[in-house]
Amino acid sequence: MAEQTQMLNYVSAIGAAIREEMQRDKTVAMWGEDLVSMRGAYGENPGMYEEFGDRIMDTPIVEQAILATGMGAALTGTRAIVSIMTTGFLAIAFDGLFMEVGGLRQEFGYTGPMPLVVFCRTGVGGGFGAHHCASIESTLMHSPGLKIVMPSTPYDAKGLMKTAIRDDDPVVFLAHGPVYFRGKQEIPAEEYLIPFGKADVKKEGTDVTIVVYAGMVRKALAAAETLSKENGISAEVLDLRTLVPLDIDAIVTSVKKTGRLLIAHEAMKRGGAAGEIAMRFTEAAPDVAKTLKTPVRRLGAKNVALPRSAELERMLIPNDKDVVAIVKEMMA
């Protein structure tokens, strides 16, 4: 029997996951700004409110309260999804997210459930300025208790959102804004979940491992194609999908095969996830690290603020050409 599929874009895939989970579990509820009145500030709530009444609610513009109420609700029997429009506004709720949600349970040794999903848009594009697209994931990695999900495709977004909602720990779901409406993907109609901490080989290769996530995946794939066509270089593209937990085994397995490791992200280079991932690799597999054909390399955005200019913004973050160039250096 042929498997049933549906064509969904990124944002509808997330919406579908939330809807399915809300149907499945009556304790799931979601709140944030303009989820009902505008069907989501970025269209991420296509009409779900009609079905769920009070379980999807609009809030005033009160990010600190949105975030922290999510924690309180999650500790008292609600499987909460709180929506913060963008990462810049997540920074507003930084104590709530970093210290309270990410730390308080551990500080008191509380091991009970705290099922909270913090849903937030991230990703550079549009020239709207840093508050609307800053990549702050590495900052969040430094909080002791936050799982961090950063899907690159509609398929991954749906499966990971379902896992996030069912998870008993707090999860920050950073959705990649620039691809919300860019292209649909065939998605199984049947339910599926994607486990956390499982990277996905988006393209197999033998010469170099390119570790990426979110917006960098598409660029790495484009680069891999160029490298293969023009330079005969076979790159393996590994999509992390979750930064915490990190699938270090997948990285080691791949690098064992290729002998070369590049980590690339759109976030600023200084203090970015790449530095952490490189060290994790070295610690996890010192023997492999010792036999690398070339030192580990990384790509990240320039260490300056994102300006309010689509053009400058594009120049500051790595693109597929940067990936090609650095891989060629690594092969030389």
Added chain:
Amino acid sequence: MEIANDKLLEMHRNLLTSRRLGEKLYEIFCAGGSGMPWIHRGIGEEAIPIAVCANLRKDDYLKLTFRLDYCLFAKGLSLTEVIASECMRDCSELGRPRSPYFDPDFGLLAHTGAGGEEIPIYLGSAISIMLKKTDQVCVCVMGDGFASRGPVHESMVMAASWNLPIVFMIQNNQYGMGTSAKKIYKMKDISDRAKAYGFPGETVDGNDVIATYEVVKKHIDRARNGGGPSLVVGETYRLAGHYEGDPQIYRPKGEIDEWWKKDPLPRYQKRLLEMGVLTEKDIAELESTIKVQMEDATKSALALPFASYENHLKTAIDEL
């Protein structure tokens, strides 16, 4: 209160200019390629910023709501500077800051993308005023939506405690994105909030230029003379969508038509005509002067370069 004819005419000139400027910016946005990443129109809400500016000096500090930043020409920016700023141009060539919207010497500390965060930043300027013992003031106009934010509350507590020279103003255009202010605020008069902080609060018809001017003036004068903070709420209406392209599914039928009838521009013109301060001929002449100014300013603004990559990189504090 007797308002001098010069002042009345200045406000008319600015109100008309702001309307035409808003239209011009919309035209530039729709034409595309200008560098303006988005547009949040302020049409129909210009009376508040214009009446506020009419009470301020160049060295006073001012924050308007982000959708009405273009009214900063009424504080003394040139039309060229405003259009250039909206279109993300670099104004250094004019001997001005890259963005004249961020010019502390001119009383402007810019807008962050995170609404509400500016309020304590601006309150800091009131602290400087206190420390330097000058007679400047700070006016912070915020939307009904962002007025909910935590930093606004903290700023009001601190302003009251330190008796700082600031006027908080809420420009209630009835919506924060798609959310109606009525769904958020359960009191009839939002300025009642001031009671909780122990400073005066007052609500005014923000589409009535003269009324707004008078109320704002009272509170600005008070702050200038050491009287401390206060809250003014200006009632108005967002005649445009939140952003260009907003399908506005949240707006009840007919509501917008009612508010078009209260459009501050024709209302003010009618009033001045009745008072005999202005004639139809004056209006026509002013329209043509503004038209020429607008074309010139647009041309010079769009001739300015975008901020360059090299210059932007120079803002880094350590290795890139």
